[in-house]
Amino acid sequence: MQTLKVDVGHAIYPILIGPGLLGHRELFNSTLRAADVLIVTNTTVARLYLEKLQATLSGRRVADCVLPDGEQYKTLQTLGRVFDALVDAKLNRDAMVLALGGGVVGDIAGFAAACYQRGVAYVQIPTTLLAQVDSSVGGKTGVNHPGGKNLIGAFYQPRAVIADTDTLATLPDRELHAGLAEVIKYGCIWDPLLFDWLELNIAKLTGRDDEALAYAIERSCAIKAAVVAEDERESNLRAILNFGHTFGHAIEAATHYDTYLHGEAVGLGMLIATNLSHRLGLIDGGTQERVRDLLARAGLPMEPPRIGTARALALMQMDKKVLAGTVRLVLLEKLGRAVVTGHYAQSALDATLNEYFA
């Protein structure tokens, strides 16, 4: 088991990564002191892992709340179901919420924990690669609004992240590939050596080599922890983690969150952001090709949906990173270094949007 620390000043918590953690009773006993817990999960994950987690927690009062599976259920209404479950189980301020599942479950459960009784403790137990390398770390919680993704939420840090790498065995290929998009992102924006390593090892990752996956998860969490430690509330640095996300969110919103997995949309968004970075002269054509090539080898979709240039721009403008009308974008300056900027030639953005969305 690997242990990393996230330190955001007012809160410090561990990220525990390794095989067999879901059944590791001592680990849960030392991490969770609450006698009363609510497990929030979804129908798919419940079938696979709910009983196992319940067995590990035996001796406590354990309630559960099983949500429908899918990003289209990441709504205020679904959040209400978690509140109902918390109230039905008569849970008090000293209870704890466990988020067992992927990013959607983690975001909803974490936000419910942030709001219930104005804040109860929660632990992230991510079961997808995307959640293990990204969404479970850093305390961003929330739900979508028809007007845009994650428009409603809270910064609320978990007490621990417990990533059992065994759960990746049941992950469909498509979700594995979607998770790799976020790993590739860390290489692009922060760590050129990780990018090099990914180019050499991408086939091992898509082939589910345990050791390679464990390294990718640990390295990704370490980078995310470093960024979040410096800027929990995304005043500046943290925004680089949104590389590919502004374009990706537009794609998800235009397709009603039911066509692409989040990681797939982010992969497409990175493709577009890299194209724009090249068009603006920030990176050369070879670098653009390397990013493109790695995304393709990770099994990610390479053709954004033709949602129309104007619609894409309008959806990007509703994105949270828009300040006073200017769309701020995360662009690459070179492999391993990103910049967040609202200063770029609008004509270049138009040309890139035309290339991918017209």
Next chain:
Amino acid sequence: MQTLKVDVGHAIYPILIGPGLLGHRELFNSTLRAADVLIVTNTTVARLYLEKLQATLSGRRVADCVLPDGEQYKTLQTLGRVFDALVDAKLNRDAMVLALGGGVVGDIAGFAAACYQRGVAYVQIPTTLLAQVDSSVGGKTGVNHPGGKNLIGAFYQPRAVIADTDTLATLPDRELHAGLAEVIKYGCIWDPLLFDWLELNIAKLTGRDDEALAYAIERSCAIKAAVVAEDERESNLRAILNFGHTFGHAIEAATHYDTYLHGEAVGLGMLIATNLSHRLGLIDGGTQERVRDLLARAGLPMEPPRIGTARALALMQMDKKVLAGTVRLVLLEKLGRAVVTGHYAQSALDATLNEYFA
């Protein structure tokens, strides 16, 4: 104009109290820097003060969200309407929410501001006595759940509280009296001199004497600011502000939030908590009489609804202050000093509940 400061460590903000503030353009210009604002209010207050506030804010982009009036609308569903208004107005992270109204408007609007884009700034503009002396100060925001009051919310401090005492002129007597309940509370739990002053001046307050009201508001805000500064998140001291509230919440829940104003329920709750304090030998009969007498002279209801002892206890147990099954109560040790405790004779609580609810 009187100015007080609330300092909770990570945030410091002013409470501005005085006549004519709603029309005070310079005050708003120096307090609110946002170019885009959403005014959240209700149908009753909108009729009286929305145009006036809009005129004071002219030159900015001002949207509004007018909610139905009443505690029964303090729900997740109404909160959703505020999110819709924020999205419809395309407001970004640098926008500001203004809560123009009483406690319900302030709680919903503040919670919406806490969650929208994971947090935008907001200002409380309380127009009821209760909101001016209590709910607008201290950063408790939230909505009710069918299972209990304020079960869903956030601690989220406003950027400023602007209390225009002129708005009390249009306040119905019943609401004025409800606000006085919270003023009396501060005397009971914190300030025996305020209690003495209230005994001498209660007729001036019910008679809407400007000077007396201004003094009561200022003194109440100063006490609340002092308590909140010491314990923002109600780890211990702040719980004394809930004097009368555990009983009061049970009364409100049992009557579906549509029979008593919050302050009226709190007044009844203080009556009951004072009775229990006397029954437990903490205060003498004379003190109990003084509290009872002052509440009566403030025009507050003196007969709790006969909701049944068992139902009252069950509703109290759902209250947030219940820890692991024990109902913690705020009791008086003497006028001006309260104690929060879960250690008391259950038989005394039963006898008091029987006296008021059976």
